[in-house]
Every structure is written in structure tokens, then in C-alpha cells.
Amino acid sequence: MIPEKLREKIEEIIDGCLECKSKPCMKNCIMLNEFGEDPKSILKECIAKNEIPDKLVYSCNMCNRCTIACPKDYKIQDIFMESRILKIKRNNGKSPMKGHRAIEAHQYLGYSNFFNTVNKAPKGNKTKRIFFPGCSLPSYNSKAVGNILDFLQEKYDGEIGSVLKCCGKPTKSLGQVEAFEKRYAAVQKAIDDTGAEEIIVACQSCYRVFKEHSPNQRVRSLWEILPELGLPEQTKEIGKDSDVVFGIHDSCSTRDNVEIQNGVRRILAQMGYKTEESVNTRGNTRCCGFGGMVMPANPEVAHAVITERGTEYKTDHIVSYCAACRESMENAGKDSVHILDLVFGDRYIKASAEKRSQGSVRQWINRFKSKKELNKRK
Known part of the structure; x- marks a missing residue:
């Protein structure tokens, strides 16, 4: 009714x-x-x-x-x-879609202490900021998570800590309002307990959630900050002689944020990589197919969205700044990288292309490794 x-x-x-x-x-x-x-x-x-x-x-x-x-x-x-x-x-707080049991299991694990950690700034420094990598990046590349925190601690004189938790967007997307509010309250308390005044996020969904629900902290995207701080010296102009042209996939979660979109392009320009824009780019970008928790509910539609997005690029090489988007573009048949693969990697050429997606067990192992990476730097 x-x-x-x-x-x-x-x-x-x-x-x-x-x-x-x-x-x-x-x-x-x-x-x-x-x-x-x-x-x-x-x-x-x-x-x-x-x-x-x-x-x-x-x-x-x-x-x-x-x-x-x-x-x-x-x-x-x-x-x-x-x-x-x-x-x-x-439905007593549960999604009516059977496929969403996997999302609920993900959220249960995503909030468990086994995969979470909260660290203030090292060596007794004041924690002015915290780095919040989200879920998808730590599940994809634990070394990149550690490398970014190293870089930020150097640039911010050690006055930055880290929080590894889920922001709760999957719970919110399912429509589980009460569960989201309870989970987010725990995230907010963890951040407040560090004393941080600014949250630096690597995930666009996290960016939106924090912007809406954390009015007492300044929320900034890593992709705005990196070009301002300047890239690691070994990364500058690394892609100048590359034979790859990267198509840029913009995240639909922040389709209205020009600063983030410009930041990503500045990063790629500073690295010297050649890029192309798709038919639908920036504010007009298409979803990668992962949004809205559609894949477990209606995989046929999700795969159709993924395939359609992939056809919009002339190049076979796509760079994303969301790990979930990166996986979707690989599923679309593209050689797909996360922008941090380039920032902390060797010069990327056509011969560098490989499949990078991993199964769910491997992703949880990566998530635990990300916890260890962050704990090394507390």
C-alpha cells in the first residue's frame, strides 16, 4: 500500500x-x-x-x-x-531483496573491531585532521592507504590521524535509516574523540555522507588536497612519455563538485599523462553501475549500466578516483586503474595492463592489511 x-x-x-x-x-x-x-x-x-x-x-x-x-x-x-x-x-529493518543479505553482511563486518581502527596523530601531536579512506579503497589497495597517510603526515607536520570505518552509505542506500543513524553516531564519536577539526576523505560517497551529517568538521576530498600540496617528487611528469591515453571516469556521487573534478585532472596533468573525456563527463557523468546497491538486487540492470558506460570511451584505459568505479570499469572490459595506482606506481604504459579485481575474501584481507598499515603510523 x-x-x-x-x-x-x-x-x-x-x-x-x-x-x-x-x-x-x-x-x-x-x-x-x-x-x-x-x-x-x-x-x-x-x-x-x-x-x-x-x-x-x-x-x-x-x-x-x-x-x-x-x-x-x-x-x-x-x-x-x-x-x-x-x-x-x-520488513523489520531488513531489505526485501534477498541479494541484499550480502550488503548487510558487509556492513556487519565493516563495523566490527576486527576491521576498524582509530588513531590520533603520532608522537603526541595535536590531531587537527583525520584521514578517512572509506571501505572500497582499503579493500582494493592497502599499500596506497599507507602511502597516502605517510604523505599527509609529512605535509601536515604529523598533525593528522586516521579512522578506518565505514561511513554507513550502504546501510543508508538500502533505506535502513535507524541502523544508519546508530552506526553513523559511532563513526562521529570516533572522529570527535580524536579532536579533529577536518576530515579528509578518499571516497566520494563518504564525502557526501560527511558533508550532510558532520557539520562540526570541515570535510575535504583527497582529490582537492593532493594538487594543492603537490605530488611526491618521483611522481611528477612520470607519465610524460607513456603510450597510454586515460579516459577519466567521474563519480556520480560528486557530480556537482567541480573542485574534485578539477583536482583529479590537475593530478593527472602534473603526472604528465594524456587523458580524454567521455561523452558524459563531469556533472553529466553516468553511474558506473555500483550505485544504489543495485547489483545484488537486479544484476541484469547493473551489468547493462556498466556495459553502457564502458562503450562511451574511445580508449581502452580508464582511470577512476573511486575503487568501486574502478572495478565496474574493469567489468566493462576496460583496463581500469585507480588514480593512486598511478600516484604511487611506476610509469604506466600499455604493457602495464592487467586484471586487478579481487574476490570478496581477498578484499577483506586487504581491508585488514589497511588496518595494519594505519596502525603502523600511529
């Missing part, structure tokens, strides 16, 4: 939809095409049945592309997000 307030929001979209002949929203959303001819017909069917199907609700990447394309700026993803929250409440 659709509650009255949500019904009113849906009917507002139905009544106001212009039924554009060019259907810009449908051109920009693979998921909507799986469920109907246009948003109006999809939502009208929901009203007629007095129910929004679970699979529809959990097939949205929450990437905002439909709203960007809509001449009336209708926020269809908000309808789906509100529906997720209602479904969670009706």
Missing part, C-alpha cells in the same frame, strides 16, 4: 509530466526502460496497483541522471528512496 503523502508526490509527477517526445529521461536511464515506456506510465501502474514493486524500487542507482535530463527537474529517485525506507520499516 502506498501512503497518502507518497501518493501525492507520485501523482504530482504523473500530472506534471510533459511526456516529452524525445524522452530525455529514458535516454539517460537504462533502469527505467526495463520497467515501462516512461516514468508516467510506470508510476501510473504503481498507483493503480497501490504498490511500488520491490525490484523497481531497488533497481535505481540513485545517480540523479533522470532529474538532470527532466525539463521539470522531477526527482524520481526520491520516490524510490522514500519507498525503500517504507519497505524496510515493513
Whole structure:
């Protein structure tokens, strides 16, 4: 059953939809095409049945592309997000999608002490800042996590600590509001206990979550900070003679943040690598397919989104600044690297291409290794 307030929001979209002949929203959303001819017909069917199907609700990447394309700026993803929250409440706090048990298990482990650590600045220094690497980067490359903290401690005179926890975005994306608030409160307390006034994040989802929920700390992206501080000396111009042209994949989580997008491009320029922009770039970027926890709920749609994104590049080499995006682009058939693979790696050439994705067990091992890397520097 659709509650009255949500019904009113849906009917507002139905009544106001212009039924554009060019259907810009449908051109920009693979998921909507799986469920109907246009948003109006999809939502009208929901009203007629007095129910929004679970699979529809959990097939949205929450990437905002439909709203960007809509001449009336209708926020269809908000309808789906509100529906997720209602479904969670009706299902005793659990997602109705069986595939999301893996996400719930991830969150359980992600908040366990075995994989978490909190460190103040070393040698008794004041902790002015903390580095928060997130989940996906520590699960991908533990050495990069340690290298970045080394670099930041050098640049900030040792006045920076670290917190390895999940920000709770997966929980929030499922619609588990109460669970998210409880988990985030623990994250916030860990940060507050360090005394840090600034949070430096390496993950775009973390960036959004902290911006919204941590008003007492300044939140900055690593990709804004690195070009300001200057790259490690051995990295400057390292890619000048490379035979690779990198396509840049921008994260949809921060599609509106020009500073982050510019920062990534400045980093690549300082390294001397050649780059190309895809058809949909910066504020108009497409989701990599990982957003919204869609993969476990509707893998067919997720794979279609991933494949479509991969076709938008002329080059076979993609650089991302999100480890989850990096994995998606590899799944799209591309040679896919994280930008830190370049910052702390040798000169990258075509012969450097290899598969880098790892299974879930290996990722948890990497996560534990990241904990050890951070603990070395406390």
C-alpha cells in the first residue's frame, strides 16, 4: 500500500509530466526502460496497483541522471528512496531483496573491531585532521592507504590521524535509516574523540555522507588536497612519455563538485599523462553501475549500466578516483586503474595492463592489511 503523502508526490509527477517526445529521461536511464515506456506510465501502474514493486524500487542507482535530463527537474529517485525506507520499516529493518543479505553482511563486518581502527596523530601531536579512506579503497589497495597517510603526515607536520570505518552509505542506500543513524553516531564519536577539526576523505560517497551529517568538521576530498600540496617528487611528469591515453571516469556521487573534478585532472596533468573525456563527463557523468546497491538486487540492470558506460570511451584505459568505479570499469572490459595506482606506481604504459579485481575474501584481507598499515603510523 502506498501512503497518502507518497501518493501525492507520485501523482504530482504523473500530472506534471510533459511526456516529452524525445524522452530525455529514458535516454539517460537504462533502469527505467526495463520497467515501462516512461516514468508516467510506470508510476501510473504503481498507483493503480497501490504498490511500488520491490525490484523497481531497488533497481535505481540513485545517480540523479533522470532529474538532470527532466525539463521539470522531477526527482524520481526520491520516490524510490522514500519507498525503500517504507519497505524496510515493513520488513523489520531488513531489505526485501534477498541479494541484499550480502550488503548487510558487509556492513556487519565493516563495523566490527576486527576491521576498524582509530588513531590520533603520532608522537603526541595535536590531531587537527583525520584521514578517512572509506571501505572500497582499503579493500582494493592497502599499500596506497599507507602511502597516502605517510604523505599527509609529512605535509601536515604529523598533525593528522586516521579512522578506518565505514561511513554507513550502504546501510543508508538500502533505506535502513535507524541502523544508519546508530552506526553513523559511532563513526562521529570516533572522529570527535580524536579532536579533529577536518576530515579528509578518499571516497566520494563518504564525502557526501560527511558533508550532510558532520557539520562540526570541515570535510575535504583527497582529490582537492593532493594538487594543492603537490605530488611526491618521483611522481611528477612520470607519465610524460607513456603510450597510454586515460579516459577519466567521474563519480556520480560528486557530480556537482567541480573542485574534485578539477583536482583529479590537475593530478593527472602534473603526472604528465594524456587523458580524454567521455561523452558524459563531469556533472553529466553516468553511474558506473555500483550505485544504489543495485547489483545484488537486479544484476541484469547493473551489468547493462556498466556495459553502457564502458562503450562511451574511445580508449581502452580508464582511470577512476573511486575503487568501486574502478572495478565496474574493469567489468566493462576496460583496463581500469585507480588514480593512486598511478600516484604511487611506476610509469604506466600499455604493457602495464592487467586484471586487478579481487574476490570478496581477498578484499577483506586487504581491508585488514589497511588496518595494519594505519596502525603502523600511529
